[in-house]
Amino acid sequence: MSTGSGSYPPLADLPAFECWSLLESAEIARVAWTGPRGVLVVPVNYTISDGALWFRTTPTAEIIRDTSEQWVAVEVDDLDPGTRSGWSVVVRGPIELVDAEDAPDRLAELRVWPPGLRIAYVRVEPGEVTGRRLLPGA
Amino acid sequence: MSTGSGSYPPLADLPAFECWSLLESAEIARVAWTGPRGVLVVPVNYTISDGALWFRTTPTAEIIRDTSEQWVAVEVDDLDPGTRSGWSVVVRGPIELVDAEDAPDRLAELRVWPPGLRIAYVRVEPGEVTGRRLLPGA
Numbered sequence: 151m152s153t154g155s156g157s158y159p160p161l162a163d164l165p166a167f168e169c170w171s172l173l174e175s176a177e178i179a180r181v182a183w184t185g186p187r188g189v190l191v192v193p194v195n196y197t198i199s200d201g202a203l204w205f206r207t208t209p210t211a212e213i214i215r216d217t218s219e220q221w222v223a224v225e226v227d228d229l230d231p232g233t234r235s236g237w238s239v240v241v242r243g244p245i246e247l248v249d250a251e252d253a254p255d256r257l258a259e260l261r262v263w264p265p266g267l268r269i270a271y272v273r274v275e276p277g278e279v280t281g282r283r284l285l286p287g288a
Numbered sequence: 289m290s291t292g293s294g295s296y297p298p299l300a301d302l303p304a305f306e307c308w309s310l311l312e313s314a315e316i317a318r319v320a321w322t323g324p325r326g327v328l329v330v331p332v333n334y335t336i337s338d339g340a341l342w343f344r345t346t347p348t349a350e351i352i353r354d355t356s357e358q359w360v361a362v363e364v365d366d367l368d369p370g371t372r373s374g375w376s377v378v379v380r381g382p383i384e385l386v387d388a389e390d391a392p393d394r395l396a397e398l399r400v401w402p403p404g405l406r407i408a409y410v411r412v413e414p415g416e417v418t419g420r421r422l423l424p425g426a
Contacts, residue, residue: 161402178367182320182329189327191320191363193376225329234401238331250344263372264299266421284402 152268164281169239172281173198173226179205181274182223183245185216195262196224199254202275203241206268219244224274235286239269243277295411302419307377310419311336311364317343319412320361321383323354325411333400334362340413343397352381353406359384362412373424381415 164172182189190212196205203224207214213222215286222245229236250258253271274282302310317334320327328350334343341362345352351360360383367374388396391409400406 177369178365180318180320180329180363180365182318182327182361184322184327188359188380189320189390191293191318191329191361192382193363193365193367214393221326223320223327223329225318225331227316227318227331229401231315234399240329242326242328247388261372263367263425265425266299266408287401287403 158186160285160287162283162285164237164239164283165260166279169279169281170198172228172239173203174236176226176228179203179224179226181205181213183213183217183226185212190216191269195260196226197256197260201255202273204254204257204260205272205276206257207270207272208266208268210216210269211270213245217245219230221245221277222274229284233286235284237275237281239278239279239281241274241276243275246273246275247271248273298423298425300421302375302377302421304417307417307419308336310377311341311379312373314364314366317341317362318332318362319343319351321351321355321358322361323350328354332365333398335394337394340397340411342392342398342412343410344395344406345408345410346402346404346406347408349408351383352385352410355383357384359383359415361411362379367422371424373422375416375419375421377419379412379414381413381416384411384413385409386411
């Protein structure tokens with residue numbers, strides 16, 4: 151298997167503007183946090199607005215009980231088994247519960263797939279945004 | 289929007305055997321762990337063998353430096369924007385570096401998408417396996 155060569159390394163760090171553009175293009179993120187039970191991950195529908203990442207959940211969700219301005223990691227990707235390539239962006243930063251009236255319209259309008267009253271409005275401050283793109287191999 | 293009713297709740301916990309069957313069907317997982325920098329997530333190619341989840345990475349990978357028999361969370365999913373449905377399985381348990389000769393053949397043969405020498409053989413003991421399926425909404 152090739153280890154890659156030439157001017158386009160197969161695994162490349164992405165600049166911030168490209169990370170944000172990719173974040174705008176997707177709708178599912180995996181949120182990871184550390185709680186009393188250890189590290190946990192859950193998929194969420196999310197949106198980008200006002201320079202931050204937002205999602206809605208239920209007020210009784212474990213992530214709401216566990217985290218209070220604690221840093222979380224939110225991973226978004228699009229990885230294609232056909233070409234074995236794609237990208238992954240991770241937003242890390244403190245999580246904050248926001249009153250519904252202070253949340254952006256895009257969050258209120260966000261189509262959340264699972265049923266239930268997802269009235270806990272959550273903002274993730276982008277303390278760190280990193281991304282990598284994996285180009286199709288030779 | 290419907291909050292779901294009837295005998296098939298739209299968001300259902302999955303029994304263990306179904307979680308394992310779904311884990312066998314996919315090839316990308318997101319591994320989350322807690323290190324000195326806080327919680328981190330990275331996508332990996334993985335395989336299931338001998339009742340555990342395995343992946344390969346580089347010996348210098350941050351997860352190798354950060355974790356030593358520490359619990360990690362590994363999330364695998366298949367979520368379809370078209371029908372707004374799918375499933376997510378999370379394996380949580382201690383991570384362990386295994387000598388190449390003690391690793392299963394499936395791990396040595398695993399096709400890892402990114403280039404580079406991924407000679408750190410990692411086993412995740414399934415201390416806890418949970419899954420949920422989201423059925424298409426009404």
